[in-house]
Amino acid sequence: MNKALNELSIAEAAQALRARECTVRELWDACAAAARAKNEELNAYLELFDADAAAIGAAQKRIDTEGERAPLLCGIPLAVKDNILIDEKLASAASKMLENYRATYDSTVIKKLKDAGALFLGRTNMDEFAMGSSTEHSAFGVTRNPRDPSRVPGGSSGGSAAAVAADMAIAALGSDTGGSIRQPAALTGLVGLKPTYGAVSRSGLIAMGSSLDQIGPLAKSVEDARILFDAIRGVDPLDSTTIPDGLYPARPVPKKLRIGVPMKLLASGVDPDLKAVFDATLDALKKAGHTVIGIDLPASSHALAAYYVIMPAEVSTNLARLDGMRYGHATRGKTLLDDYVQSRTEGFGPETRRRILLGTFVLSSGYIDAYYRKADASRAVLRAEYDRAFERCDVIAFPTTTSPAFKFGEKSDPLSMYLEDIFTVTANLTGMPALSVPMGTVAKGGKDLPVGMHFTAPHGAEPVLFAAGTEVEKLAGT
Amino acid sequence: MATTEEVKKLAALARIAIADEDLAAFTKEFDAILAYVGQLEKLELPEAGAVKPAMRNVMRADGEPHAPGLYTEKLAAQFPAREGDALSVKQIITHE
Numbered sequence: 001m002n003k004a005l006n007e008l009s010i011a012e013a014a015q016a017l018r019a020r021e022c023t024v025r026e027l028w029d030a031c032a033a034a035a036r037a038k039n040e041e042l043n044a045y046l047e048l049f050d051a052d053a054a055a056i057g058a059a060q061k062r063i064d065t066e067g068e069r070a071p072l073l074c075g076i077p078l079a080v081k082d083n084i085l086i087d088e089k090l091a092s093a094a095s096k097m098l099e100n101y102r103a104t105y106d107s108t109v110i111k112k113l114k115d116a117g118a119l120f121l122g123r124t125n126m127d128e129f130a131m132g133s134s135t136e137h138s139a140f141g142v143t144r145n146p147r148d149p150s151r152v153p154g155g156s157s158g159g160s161a162a163a164v165a166a167d168m169a170i171a172a173l174g175s176d177t178g179g180s181i182r183q184p185a186a187l188t189g190l191v192g193l194k195p196t197y198g199a200v201s202r203s204g205l206i207a208m209g210s211s212l213d214q215i216g217p218l219a220k221s222v223e224d225a226r227i228l229f230d231a232i233r234g235v236d237p238l239d240s241t242t243i244p245d246g247l248y249p250a251r252p253v254p255k256k257l258r259i260g261v262p263m264k265l266l267a268s269g270v271d272p273d274l275k276a277v278f279d280a281t282l283d284a285l286k287k288a289g290h291t292v293i294g295i296d297l298p299a300s301s302h303a304l305a306a307y308y309v310i311m312p313a314e315v316s317t318n319l320a321r322l323d324g325m326r327y328g329h330a331t332r333g334k335t336l337l338d339d340y341v342q343s344r345t346e347g348f349g350p351e352t353r354r355r356i357l358l359g360t361f362v363l364s365s366g367y368i369d370a371y372y373r374k375a376d377a378s379r380a381v382l383r384a385e386y387d388r389a390f391e392r393c394d395v396i397a398f399p400t401t402t403s404p405a406f407k408f409g410e411k412s413d414p415l416s417m418y419l420e421d422i423f424t425v426t427a428n429l430t431g432m433p434a435l436s437v438p439m440g441t442v443a444k445g446g447k448d449l450p451v452g453m454h455f456t457a458p459h460g461a462e463p464v465l466f467a468a469g470t471e472v473e474k475l476a477g478t
Numbered sequence: 479m480a481t482t483e484e485v486k487k488l489a490a491l492a493r494i495a496i497a498d499e500d501l502a503a504f505t506k507e508f509d510a511i512l513a514y515v516g517q518l519e520k521l522e523l524p525e526a527g528a529v530k531p532a533m534r535n536v537m538r539a540d541g542e543p544h545a546p547g548l549y550t551e552k553l554a555a556q557f558p559a560r561e562g563d564a565l566s567v568k569q570i571i572t573h574e
Contacts, residue, residue, distance in 0.1 A: 305515045
């Protein structure tokens with residue numbers, strides 16, 4: 001085998017384990033050693049867990065006895081974003097507010113992964129409470145991009161992205177509220193999936209924007225993203241927004257795809273080198289027999305504005321529960337009100353405070369109609385606009401980001417950071433699934449920086465997304 | 479346009495304190511964000527009520543509760559201050 005064990009994909013590692021080319025312990029040790037060696041520079045992990053000998057032993061036994069019937073994730077070491085609860089482990093959401101918070105139960109996704117025999121290497125860095133696009137808003141230091149450590153890995157799932165891109169884990173879980181899986185995946189050269197809203201249970205995910213949040217995979221290949229998605233999806237009595245199979249009409253996966261491209265939205269604001277890679281990828285897809293169709297999405301130009309109303313509104317309500325009373329950061333002043341104010345002021349970082357205030361503003365009497373209700377109503381318009389487009393095409397393609405990974409401090413103005421989400425937020429507002437897949441690199445400052453192709457599909461049509469992603473992967477191979 | 483007074487008021491509502499020296503910068507950033515999201519004004523919506531989301535019943539029967547006390551110690555261990563299994567907080571009503 002040419003690759004080191006920690007460099008394997010899930011599919012390759014599962015194969016190696018079944019072929020007795022390595023043991024679960026050897027695979028764990030290779031990943032854990034790489035994680036330990038690289039973490040000082042990259043700060044991908046906030047905490048590396050000790051090897052769980054019982055879990056490793058159980059996974060090995062299962063592979064030995066069940067062979068091909070064992071789940072593909074059995075014995076596979078994964079990284080987990082710090083806002084996904086693992087029973088008895090700290091889960092801080094990279095915030096001082098929850099620095100000392102120890103999870104009292106497993107999130108549903110972790111329970112499913114444990115049942116499949118997967119192993120957990122550690123919890124990964126992120127923007128505080130998943131608010132940010134660079135991992136610079138973590139209370140515990142920035143994460144660096146393994147492809148160029150002078151640049152950000154994207155965010156908010158930047159730690160998970162860096163861990164997988166630097167082969168410090170086989171794959172990882174992230175969460176995506178406005179692009180927090182797809183954007184870091186694009187900036188680090190990975191595949192990232194934001195599932196259909198409700199496809200994956202949010203039970204045990206520290207909530208940011210409850211109508212937008214989804215947990216999903218960051219992986220080295222489309223196949224790996226599919227394996228992880230299949231393992232974590234499904235109806236959950238603990239999350240009433242989860243959806244049963246068959247709620248949305250099944251979409252057949254066509255051999256030749258009709259790819260819709262909103263040309264007008266891409267006419268300006270995209271890095272010219274990145275746009276050239278995007279256009280070349282579309283040309284190559286055409287040559288491979290797929291059809292590229294120009295589509296019009298007029299309301300989509302307002303999607304980011306709607307997102308930056310709805311998301312802070314939900315953030316301000318979700319984070320109201322963090323008051324220094326029952327758990328988390330607690331400071332005591334003279335009065336009960338002092339207890340609340342001091343705990344929250346010390347516990348939350350600047351970006352979190354900003355979004356709580358913004359949410360409080362858009363929900364306040366006198367502004368709620370102009371901001372929140374208007375933005376909320378726009379979601380149905382966006383959804384209808386996409387549904388109409390999907391009558392003519394199977395997937396809609398964008399670049400995932402407007403530019404490759406940027407340097408630390410480059411987007412210190414909040415609004416410029418928010419614009420980083422411009423192509424990704426619509427999928428969260430409409431609840432549709434979306435995938436970022438590497439489409440090539442752009443040379444900046446002497447480094448080849450990865451960029452991503454972003455596909456959106458109708459609700460429940462993840463299989464169509466995987467097919468589209470696989471087509472782009474094939475191009476890279478040629 | 480947001481004023482520093484308004485931002486102070488919002489902060490009080492959200493139970494967050496903003497230091498006086500940060501207030502001006504915070505208000506300026508706040509204004510820029512509000513100016514951006516203000517573009518929503520230009521978005522034309524169909525007549526009110528034209529688009530209603532499809533609703534379905536997501537309530538479940540409240541069956542199979544876990545054994546009483548199963549999580550008590552785990553949860554209480556997170557309390558900043560406790561008396562037995564109870565969360566200890568400041569007295570808020572006095573008899574004076």
